[in-house]
Amino acid sequence: MDAENTFETVHLLLEDWAERFETPDPTRLDVYMTQIDDLLPAVVGLRVKRLGYLAAIVGLDPGIDMNDLEILYTFCTEQLMIILRFRIPKINGSVPSLCDIIPSAESFERELREMYGVNIVGLRNPGHLYLPDDWKEGVYPLRKGVDLRIAFQNN
Amino acid sequence: MEIILDFLRLLIFPSGLFLLLAGLLYEWVDRKLLAQLQNRIGPRWFQPIADIVKLMGKEEVIPDGSNKWLFVWLPIAALAGGLTAALYVPIMGIKPAFNFTGDLIVTLYLLSLLTLCMGLAGSNTMDRYSLLGATRTFTQLFSYEAPFMLALLGPALVAGSWQIDKITAYTQNHWLIFTQPIGFIVVIIGLMGKLELPPFDAPEAETEIVAGALTEYSGRGLALFRLGKGVEMVVGLTLVAAFYLGGVSNPVLFLVKTLALLVVVAVLQAVLSRLRIDQTVGIWWRYGALLVLVQWLFMFVGQRLTL
Amino acid sequence: MEEIIERKPFEVQVGPQHPALKEPGNFQFTVDGEIVTKASVRLGYAHRGIEKAAEERNWIQNIYLVERICGICSHIHAMTYCLAVEHLANIQAPPRAQAIRVLVAELERIHSHLLWIGVTAHEAGFDTLFMYSWRDRETIMDILENLTGNRVNYSANLLGGVKIDVDGEQKTGILKGIEILEERTKHYLNIVTTDVFFLQRTRGVGKMTQRQAEVMGAVGPTARASGVARDVRIESPYGAYDEFRPNLIIEQAGDLEARFIVRVKELFESYRLVREVLDRLPEGELSVRMPRRIKPAEFAIRVEAPRGELFYFVKSNGTDKPERVKVRTPTICNMTTVVKLVVGHQLADVPMILAGIDPCFSCNDRMVIVRDNRKIETIESRR
Numbered sequence: 001m002d003a004e005n006t007f008e009t010v011h012l013l014l015e016d017w018a019e020r021f022e023t024p025d026p027t028r029l030d031v032y033m034t035q036i037d038d039l040l041p042a043v044v045g046l047r048v049k050r051l052g053y054l055a056a057i058v059g060l061d062p063g064i065d066m067n068d069l070e071i072l073y074t075f076c077t078e079q080l081m082i083i084l085r086f087r088i089p090k091i092n093g094s095v096p097s098l099c100d101i102i103p104s105a106e107s108f109e110r111e112l113r114e115m116y117g118v119n120i121v122g123l124r125n126p127g128h129l130y131l132p133d134d135w136k137e138g139v140y141p142l143r144k145g146v147d148l149r150i151a152f153q154n155n
Numbered sequence: 156m157e158i159i160l161d162f163l164r165l166l167i168f169p170s171g172l173f174l175l176l177a178g179l180l181y182e183w184v185d186r187k188l189l190a191q192l193q194n195r196i197g198p199r200w201f202q203p204i205a206d207i208v209k210l211m212g213k214e215e216v217i218p219d220g221s222n223k224w225l226f227v228w229l230p231i232a233a234l235a236g237g238l239t240a241a242l243y244v245p246i247m248g249i250k251p252a253f254n255f256t257g258d259l260i261v262t263l264y265l266l267s268l269l270t271l272c273m274g275l276a277g278s279n280t281m282d283r284y285s286l287l288g289a290t291r292t293f294t295q296l297f298s299y300e301a302p303f304m305l306a307l308l309g310p311a312l313v314a315g316s317w318q319i320d321k322i323t324a325y326t327q328n329h330w331l332i333f334t335q336p337i338g339f340i341v342v343i344i345g346l347m348g349k350l351e352l353p354p355f356d357a358p359e360a361e362t363e364i365v366a367g368a369l370t371e372y373s374g375r376g377l378a379l380f381r382l383g384k385g386v387e388m389v390v391g392l393t394l395v396a397a398f399y400l401g402g403v404s405n406p407v408l409f410l411v412k413t414l415a416l417l418v419v420v421a422v423l424q425a426v427l428s429r430l431r432i433d434q435t436v437g438i439w440w441r442y443g444a445l446l447v448l449v450q451w452l453f454m455f456v457g458q459r460l461t462l
Numbered sequence: 463m464e465e466i467i468e469r470k471p472f473e474v475q476v477g478p479q480h481p482a483l484k485e486p487g488n489f490q491f492t493v494d495g496e497i498v499t500k501a502s503v504r505l506g507y508a509h510r511g512i513e514k515a516a517e518e519r520n521w522i523q524n525i526y527l528v529e530r531i532c533g534i535c536s537h538i539h540a541m542t543y544c545l546a547v548e549h550l551a552n553i554q555a556p557p558r559a560q561a562i563r564v565l566v567a568e569l570e571r572i573h574s575h576l577l578w579i580g581v582t583a584h585e586a587g588f589d590t591l592f593m594y595s596w597r598d599r600e601t602i603m604d605i606l607e608n609l610t611g612n613r614v615n616y617s618a619n620l621l622g623g624v625k626i627d628v629d630g631e632q633k634t635g636i637l638k639g640i641e642i643l644e645e646r647t648k649h650y651l652n653i654v655t656t657d658v659f660f661l662q663r664t665r666g667v668g669k670m671t672q673r674q675a676e677v678m679g680a681v682g683p684t685a686r687a688s689g690v691a692r693d694v695r696i697e698s699p700y701g702a703y704d705e706f707r708p709n710l711i712i713e714q715a716g717d718l719e720a721r722f723i724v725r726v727k728e729l730f731e732s733y734r735l736v737r738e739v740l741d742r743l744p745e746g747e748l749s750v751r752m753p754r755r756i757k758p759a760e761f762a763i764r765v766e767a768p769r770g771e772l773f774y775f776v777k778s779n780g781t782d783k784p785e786r787v788k789v790r791t792p793t794i795c796n797m798t799t800v801v802k803l804v805v806g807h808q809l810a811d812v813p814m815i816l817a818g819i820d821p822c823f824s825c826n827d828r829m830v831i832v833r834d835n836r837k838i839e840t841i842e843s844r845r
Contacts, residue, residue, distance in 0.1 A: 429587020
């Protein structure tokens with residue numbers, strides 16, 4: 001599977017939903033998607049074309065003064081990496097769950113939810129994965145500028 | 156006078172204190188041998204004794220939800236069973252203190268009393284691990300008991316008596332290991348099952364159910380159970396040595412033969428890995444019982460032919 | 463006096479403290495007799511908030527932080543981090559450094575697999591194999607101590623290269639040690655494939671088909687034992703792995719026995735690689751200079767840790783501290799497989815299935831909340 005052909009296939013598959021494509025490295029393709037609702041069909045499309053397995057879901061907080069979070073769905077196949085990038089609002093942002101298509105996504109999504117406060121619709125096991133059960137609700141550790149002292153108060 | 160001697164026999168020698176110490180020393184030999192086989196150094200000779208002394212001094216925690224009376228008395232009953240069984244068995248080559256017709260059966264049941272008490276102790280608590288361990292202990296008891304007993308009754312049959320000292324008088328002159336080899340194999344493996352030594356240590360599998368039936372025990376109760384196990388080991392080895400290895404007529408022979416058996420047991424422990432409880436039961440009911448019955452068949456045929 | 467107890471499912475909790483687990487994790491099994499009917503997992507007992515902490519420390523301090531994510535895969539974490547940061551700064555570590563990184567990585571893999579053999583044998587009740595393999599582990603730890611100064615947690619990496627060098631005497635020592643280990647590993651391969659009692663505990667236990675492995679996202683030796691042909695060192699070589707290529711070790715059976723065989727054969731592969739690296743070690747310097755601040759960029763990299771695929775995502779923002787460091791360890795991928803596979807097996811097989819994925823809870827979690835009534839501790843203040 002060489003880079004050119006694969007990336008070409010991804011282009012054709014996702015060009016209606018993508019804002020732009022970038023290749024920061026010869027073996028990596030970043031697809032900047034416009035709408036979070038396109039996540040499920042895009043993933044199904046990738047799976048149908050056997051374009052990689054889900055390696056990780058990375059959350060990014062661009063900064064305290066930004067209103068959006070960025071979420072990266074990383075798919076890897078042989079030496080290539082295809083990353084679907086989505087922006088969702090920090091307040092009331094929500095994302096559909098991949099668990100029905102990719103069962104292994106459950107742990108990644110649980111982590112995303114508790115660390116970034118992303119609401120994942122359809123996540124079967126919404127319980128904490130790494131954080132303690134009595135962790136204060138609303139304090140999302142990996143967001144920028146979060147005051148973690150709130151989580152320890154009144155406990 | 157007799158009564159005083161009897162008490163001495165019960166409390167000091169050959170049962171009682173002496174037997175408790177002997178049990179601990181045999182435990183040490185087993186642990187040291189196992190360690191050497193595993194390329195380790197192993198404990199020093201007084202380690203088991205030190206363990207017991209330390210345990211006796213520790214706080215005994217009686218968990219909620221268990222019957223206090225049973226909790227405290229089961230270890231005592233277990234140890235008592237083991238010590239009483241020793242009275243009928245030629246420890247140190249000395250003629251047993253008490254004997255009567257059929258004392259072989261009584262001895263075997265007294266030994267089982269110990270295992271039974273452990274299983275009951277496990278069922279007596281609300282702890283998951285103890286309950287699982289107790290279930291496994293009982294399951295294992297039901298599996299090896301029959302072949303083990305039959306293998307010990309084999310010598311009884313050829314000696315024509317159910318009394319231990321009469322049997323040992325017969326086996327003095329006949330080394331049954333050669334005439335009943337299958338029985339010998341079954342009895343050694345049965346002994347390992349009885350003592351819950353690897354590969355039959357599923358009831359006590361540390362990595363699965365913490366400590367099995369004895370998980371909730373600490374302090375004095377645990378010390379008594381451990382002493383009971385040591386006693387069981389000595390009594391068991393004595394029986395096997397007396398029946399199959401040509402009797403134990405004096406202390407030196409006793410030590411040599413029982414320690415030789417212990418070496419065999421230790422090697423088997425080191426070389427084999429633990430069996431699951433269902434595999435243990437499978438082995439026993441399929442091969443153990445079958446082998447013993449085959450042995451008995453040979454014996455009967457042999458007797459008919461010689462008559 | 464007796465109350466009628468309703469039939470509740472019998473739950474056995476394995477963890478967070480249990481002799482079967484060498485590290486804390488909480489598994490809840492619902493059993494019916496000895497058969498497991500349901501399972502669930504709860505992690506986080508060793509979570510230390512490392513991803514957050516990494517954002518507060520500069521690039522160099524982070525090497526030391528990242529090394530301590532795990533004791534047995536410490537070098538691979540540090541190596542991956544350094545590779546990622548070097549890429550962000552557009553720097554290439556010199557060839558000698560890359561080769562030495564591979565050398566230590568393979569030695570670490572040997573250590574990890576020997577440790578695993580021992581632990582899993584202990585779970586099976588085969589203490590003799592446990593003792594023997596851990597005795598051999600001493601040999602590899604001595605080699606590593608000779609090379610790096612430490613038995614575990616080698617701290618060999620720098621941003622831009624390595625700290626340690628290999629001289630003639632160390633090379634002979636390593637080769638001699640590897641020879642002894644290879645001899646013993648042949649013995650272990652023999653035991654693992656032919657010992658009747660041990661096979662009874664491993665053959666057919668925890669069977670995972672190739673399809674299941676792919677769907678559930680298994681990685682590393684666990685996946686390769688089920689026929690999934692995925693080894694990051696081969697399909698996406700990093701560092702010096704395009705110079706020193708390993709062979710793919712794969713088995714089809716998918717049960718615990720296959721996982722043993724895969725890891726033991728990987729040991730042989732590692733011995734071969736170590737010899738090859740020592741043989742063709744390139745000359746040159748050990749490190750190059752790295753800038754203090756790194757211009758804004760992102761980089762994602764995958765490597766093959768002893769337990770499977772390790773994924774790092776590093777983002778810089780022009781300062782001397784990273785914007786984001788994401789670590790996705792192999793154990794979290796394999797954990798799902800345990801929870802799904804265990805159903806239908808006997809309780810006695812559970813510790814072995816769990817040990818079969820080579821779990822590293824330390825890698826997994828990254829929160830221990832230390833409650834001090836007098837002072838409120840925060841993650842920032844825990845430097």
